[in-house]
Amino acid sequence: MGAGDAQAGEHPGLDAQIDQWRSYVQRRRAVSTADVDEMTDHLRGQVADLTAAGLDDDEAFLVAVRRMGNLDAVSREFAREHSERLWKQLVLVPDGPAEESGPAWRELAVVLAFAVGAGIAVKVALAAFDTDAVLLRNVPLMTAPFLAGYFVWKRRVPWRAVAALGVPYALLAVVLNVYPYVETGSTLMLAVLHAPVVLWALVGVAYVGGRWRAEEPRMDFARFTGELVVYVTLLALGGGVLIGLTAATLGLVGVDIEPALESWILPFAVPGAVVVGAWLVEAKQDVVENIAPVLTRVFTPLTTLMLLVTLVVLLTAGDLAAADRDLLILMDAILVLVLCLLLYSVSARDSLARPGWFDGLQLFLVAAALAVDAVALTAMLTRIAEFGLSPNKVAALGLNLLLLVHLARSGWLLLGFLRDRRPFGALVRWQTRFLPVYAVWAAVVVVAFGPVFGFA
Template identity: 70%
Template sequence: MGMMELHADLEAQIGRWRGYVQRRQAISPADVDELEDHLREQIAERQATGLDDEEAFLVAIKRLGNLDAVSREFAREHSDRLWKQLVLVPEDSGAAGAPSWRELAVVLTLAVGAGVAIKAGLAWLGDGAVLARNLGLLVFPFLASYFAWKRRLTARVGAVLLVSFAALAVVLNVYPFAAGGSTEVLAALHAPVVLWLLAGIAYAGGRWRSDSRRMDFVRFTGELAIYFTLLALGGAVLIGLTSAVLQIVGVDLEPVLEDWLLPFAVPGAFVVAAWLVEAKQNVVENIAPVLTRVFTPLTIAMLLAVLAVLAAAGGLTDVDRNLLILMDAILVLVLCLLLYSISARDPLAPPGLFDALQLVMVVAALAVDAVMLTAMLTRIAEFGFSPNKIAALGLNVLLLVHLVRAAWLSVGFLRGRRPFTALERWQTRYLPVYGIWAAAVVVVFPPVFGFA
């Protein structure tokens, strides 16, 4: 193993330790930075005595563990590694502190605030295209506010986020979109992507350039989807049972459901789900690897079926536009699964069967993307340009670049020529490209295509 690979493994171990510490409720981002600096100093001192990277890390984290209960807990949970023997020291008795009622109060206040914003939007903006453009703006600022409070954002970062939210709101509401036009629909679809990345900056505590924090945000996104789905399913069951009981006694719940329950429950559940991910992240991390292992082979089967459908569709110009849109959604889903799988994987584990399955999934997605790109270029040559076609073409080109590089790095990892951290870094450093493209679709496309 060369010196470069040794340092890459060391950075992976430090990144894993940092990600663990970041998720402790009592540790602020500033404290995490201080702890990491202290850890790196300890490692450098050990390396100066002649220890290699692995030995220096183990001894340094042992010394830090004697000073820091979080590191000791980290060693206990990762008992399959040598950290348990080197780091685990007797722990003082005493239970962990109770959940913070102050944080719960903040979360519930923001959840209600998001519901009030949606209710006001329905009253002032109606339920048409104007509301669709502004829907994300009514919810995401509350999510970002929770992260800003949780991460103790600096005034500078907070000001940048406020200006960004305000600028997006101005664009979405000042542009003279044609009613029902393509650019209006595209702006409504791509604005949430920009908003989500702005929320990611708040989640990362303003340190968006950090690869580890970007990967934490990827992991958070997947876990948020899990929790929100669980809350939605549970809420649907409760509402269904309540509605059935009230119907028996002659009471119709539908008006209350449409006017009050859903406008408050859906955005409120979104904020509460984010809080649950923060509060119970360790529980979800045990579920994440299982979910990725279940859905990866299923996704491969779906992609192969899609390829068969596209092959049987005949001429590429005859492929239905709705099918192409659906294929875009499938490719985005595959990308999300890939990112979530990588975020849930132990970066220090050796290559295995599941890594090979992921490579098969990426190759299958590349084949689907290549067919779709060919179909889109054929349709553009046949029928000319349009905002929808250019937006779809741009997204597919971005996906193609992302997946090609991911496949190349995966092959290198499976062959033992590249560390897994190289694959991780590619995912996190490419993410802002999607935000830039989404911002271009929202800001640039409307005037270029005459707001049609």
Template identity: 70%
Template sequence: MDEPTALDAQVARWRDYVSRHRAIAPADVDEMADHLRERIDDLRAAGLDDEEAFLVAVKRMGSLDAVSREFAREHSERLWKQLVLVPAPGADDRRAPAWRELGVVLALGVGAGTAVKVGATTLADDTFATNVAFLVLPFLLGYFAWKRRAPLALVGALVAVLAVTCAVVNLYPFADGGSTMVLAALHAPVLVWTAVGVAYTGGRWRSGDRRMDFVRFTGELVIYVALLALGGGVLLGLTAGLLAVVGVDLEPALEGWILPYCVPGAVLVAAWLVEAKQEVVENIAPVLTRVFTPLTTVMLVVSFVVLLTAGGLTTVDRELLILLDAVLVLVLALLLYSISARDPLARPGFFDALQLAMVAAALAVDALALTAMLTRIAEFGASPNKVAALGLNLVLLVHLVRTGWLLLGFCRRRAGFGALERWQTTYLPVYALWAAVVVVGFGPLFGFA
């Protein structure tokens, strides 16, 4: 018997998708599959390869059948991204030449480095740490606004959001070292990153596909920044060692000039690399998610056991609850990245079941953490830190519950992958809204303490 080809696998996934719709009889599915194969054969005879022929055939089937149209709507954009990694000449007349885009990126990187250098020189240490996001990320926003040709009205609105957020963080009469000041400084970067995301979408922020692209970009950016940091660290270490042999100390230049310019510049260069070389990272992403998902699941189970054996919930250490929040945020980031990197046409398998186990473990930990927080608030009263942690856990709880339900339906082949993916992008603005509440509202609510 001949081995199944990649085209056979694609058609099988399409059949599986159509078969899940109970209104369609198995005989009708067989007839539709025959029509699909006939169209594929015609397109292959016209010179298209298997994957291109499959995509075009499904799109054309979409004009005849509502289910195929839905399949094409959910999966064609990702397929086109896999098939067409390099745009054809003249496909987008607005696309800037590579050398010009690199020049813009380097100029913005120098600008970000200069802003960081001036900030480090003129601001106190705590004020500088609070404002790092405002010194670097606007340049990344500018890069995407330029690259996407964002409307001036949109750019003006995003600049206004950054200005208002910066003004709140710096002009509110926070008590020195107070909880509300720390919370505002921690949540302000979420609002800045949201503005960067809107610029990344070129104003199409209502599009779920564009939001998921930004999720994918965020994960890939972290990978590239880490790789650049590792490579740069090795290079600087070797350079410092060589200079030390001849009695030259690199440390003053490192602290005064190299790090202030190289670190912000690395963020801009990494963003440019992600944009230019997405297909390379797409090969890395599935590997990373498959390595860290089981490890994170084990971490959650251990955390659950620690909470259960910690005695009374009021005695649970506050630092432990903060660490648990960090673990849950990590779970969310890993979940989003793995969903963005997954082949939407693939059938549910072992790794999807493992993700479901991770979500279930995260829900168990979140439920215990919420119980501990509510118990501490009832016992000792509310404080900015407690209310912020409680709010974040409630936001995470809603996200994880719905995700777990959709993932369970997908694993049981009762629902498609598209619903799970859409839920992630639909819920993302809730995190920006909660960050805005903490930054703008917690100071007045708690007397800026």
């Protein structure tokens, strides 16, 4: 490696090209850091040989990269030759000397402390609050600080940024617990549904280390959110099977674990699973990012088919003003699912790759979602014109308008990318810039809807 380094060291421009190539290789998660080092060493050696043969720096670099082969093929080859690494990465603590595993064990201890802390907070809330309405307001408030605390510790977030996060958190807690909501009213339920969105935005600020204005960290947080859903779902399924088998076994000897399940297991397991899931996403990013493209390719066509069926149901439902309210709520849920799937797909895609058939399928998915959203909006406006305003209608209308703008612009940018008129990065930037709007709207619903609609 010495000769290659000496040769490269004489040409800062060549070093910059090699660093750019190395960064591109590192985005191919099938190639480990050690392999990237080995490939970079080999590339430098190739460049040194070619420059010694009389080629200039740019020519030597281009020829050497071409000799390295197609990068996708290189990634697949490394994945085949070192596939056991994917299994090794599933081990909680990596193999290695004690001094190397020490930090991993320390992080595991910190994660478990935050998970247990979240469980204790939820348990205290269950014991302290005597009504379901008050409990629903406070359980998310009890859990979010521990998840954010893990990222504050992990990212070494400055205390000034932590204090800034505490202000909106405290304001949200005051609003949820001081507002004189009618316990059976719509504004309380809307506040309960939208408060987690605001809390998740605050967790996102902790996740990016306070760099919320930067676009790339925002997209990382969007990808993290999707991966966390995957991990928490897996933990929930595994935990459900384990609890079911344990209950069945103890039931044979006359022991009922339902009281313990309600009083102890679930209060600790649910918030604990979120914190542990976040740690797993952080620790196993290489594995999950190999799963992400597979998930998007499986669920995109299925979701598209579901949207087409939904559109047919809406169009054949007759009078839009008489459309069932539950059907419209279901439409919103499906549209949110489409948006999440689009975000996950965008975050998992290589922005340097050429347009392909899957990008065309995503454009069709967005077009179908826009058609469903247009019909749903028409039904909502018709119902508002006939029956008047209500908190639920205004909240649903606001969400649908945001989805309409977000999806319409996404479809336009995706169409431009497919026609080679815009880079894929434009679509990525639009996602990251629009995401905070949802948190702002959720905050408006929580803070303003109660006073505006008389807390009913």
